[in-house]
Amino acid sequence: MRLSCSVSADSVVFCATDDSSDSEGSVESNQSCRNEKTLPERLEILTNQGLLPAVKVFLDWLRANTDIIVMCAQSSQSLWNRLSVLLNLLPDSRKILEAEVPLCEEVSELLSACERPDLHQTLPLPEDVALRHLPALRAAHKRLDMDRESPTLSTLQESVVRLSCIRSFGHFLTRLQGNVLHFNPEAGIFTSVSQSEQENLLQQARAQFRMAEEEARRNRLMRDMAQLRLQLEVSQLEGSLQQPKAQSSMSPYLVPDTTALCQHLGLLRQLAGSGRFMIIIPRTVIDGLDFLKKENAGARDGIRFLESEFRKGNRYIRCQRESGKSFERHKLKRQDSDAWHLYKMVDSCRQLTVSQGSGEEDTAGMVTILTGFHIEDITALSPHMQAAIQAVAVAGIELKNILEFYRQWKEMG
Structure with a gap:
């Protein structure tokens, strides 16, 4: 759940x-x-997450540095978007008081004032005590009497104090120059102010939902990847016990090159639609399709297919962004562009396996590069291409012709 x-x-x-x-x-x-959660259940969930203390400390620092907020208001829209989502998840003071949550008098008074921008925290929290000597938070702690004996608060009451401080900070942002946040009293929600002042409340709320859905989709993708890897390990174990010489498993991650997309798009559609593989498209493959699109109809078909799948959010076809140190040999790019692109794909596959395993021994057989080239006779290829293919093998990555891979997949059922 x-x-x-x-x-x-x-x-x-x-x-x-x-x-x-x-x-x-x-x-x-x-x-x-x-199956709606009751307010006490929601408060318990927020308490158990354990993230509110860090958020409160960060907002305490921001409240004491309003010049930074104003200066970065327009360039930090992602931050304000996420903050508004959090503020809307936190129940307001009226609902907590109406639910008769057991609170001491001082916490109730603090909660009653949290819908105002000038809330003055009087009860020190554990994070306040731990950071009492930090100069950056001196302004936030100046109203707290650390030496005074304060009432012992339960974890729930501590969360209510944090909730009060965070919601008060949200109202504080609505009063700042630059319109960092807006608060709609009728709807009772916070919304961030985008650079386009003409966006209405509904559009901004939908943007928040889309952002939350995107994060949920990424989480599902990581779960699917982990499941595919587990299936591979189980299949490899079964093959080693029952069929030592049989090819009982296939890589869960397939990385097609430009020729595979241009010449065998129909096969890739079937592989992606099977739900058995995760199709990874490196940036170098997209660049290759873009270079060929003027003269190659297959490249144009491949681009349209990828754009459609990315737009639909197909969880089995993912575009991989380049990160870390990438392969660069400009002279080789001029001499043998096919070898250069293969080296770039090896680099992308290494990034993928590093992100999915703790070492090379854990990721052997995880990734297969699918190509439209016939690689049965490696001696017929250029020396640069032969060296690139050897680099593929050294990296623990398989390189197969897509027709051969498709035939093997069909034979395995």
Whole structure:
């Protein structure tokens, strides 16, 4: 189960939904969710997450440095978007007081004032005590009497104090020059102010939901990748015990090159649609398609196919962004562009395996590069291409002709 949320004119609703649903189904189930969390349950969830102390410390520092907020208001829209999502997840003071959550008098007074921008915290929290001597937070702690004997707060009451400070900071941002956040009293939600002042409340709320859905989609992708890797390990174990010489497993990650996309797009569609493989498209392959699109109809078809799948959010076809140190040999790029692109793909595959395993021994057989070239007779290829193919083998990556890989997959059923 996972926790999802929806914002209405009256409340923020926490719902329990099944992780097994895809993105379209989860959006629909969220809208019609009947298993709503009660307010005490929501407070317990926020408490158990253990993240509110760090958020409060960061916002205490920001409140004492308003010049930084104003200066970076327009360039930090992602931060304000995420902060507004958090503020909308936190229940307001009226709902907590109406729910009769057991609070001491001082916490209740603090909660009653949290919907104002000038809340003065009087109860020190554990994080305040731990950071009492930090110069950067001196302004935030100057109203706290660390030596005074304060009432012993439960973890729930500590969370309510943090919640009060965070919501007060949200109202504080609505008063700052530069319109960092807006608060709609009728809907009871915070919204960030984008560079386009003409965006209305509904559009901004939808943007928040899209951002939350994108994060959920990324989490599902990582879970799917882990599941595919587990399937590979189980299949390899079965093959080693029952069929030592049989090819009982196939790599879960397939990385097609430009020729495979241009010449065998139909086969790639079937592989992607099987749900058995994760198709990874490195940046160098996209660049290659873009270079060929003027004269190669297959390249244009490949580009349209990828654009369509990326737009739909197909979890089995992913574009890989370049990161870390990449292969660069400009002279080789002029001499043998095919070898140069293969080296670039090896670099991308290494980045993929490093992100999925703790060492090379853990990732052998995880990735297969699919090519449209016939590689049965390696001596017929250029010396640069032969060296690139050897680099593929050294990296623990398989290189197969897509027709041969497809035939093997069909034979295995």
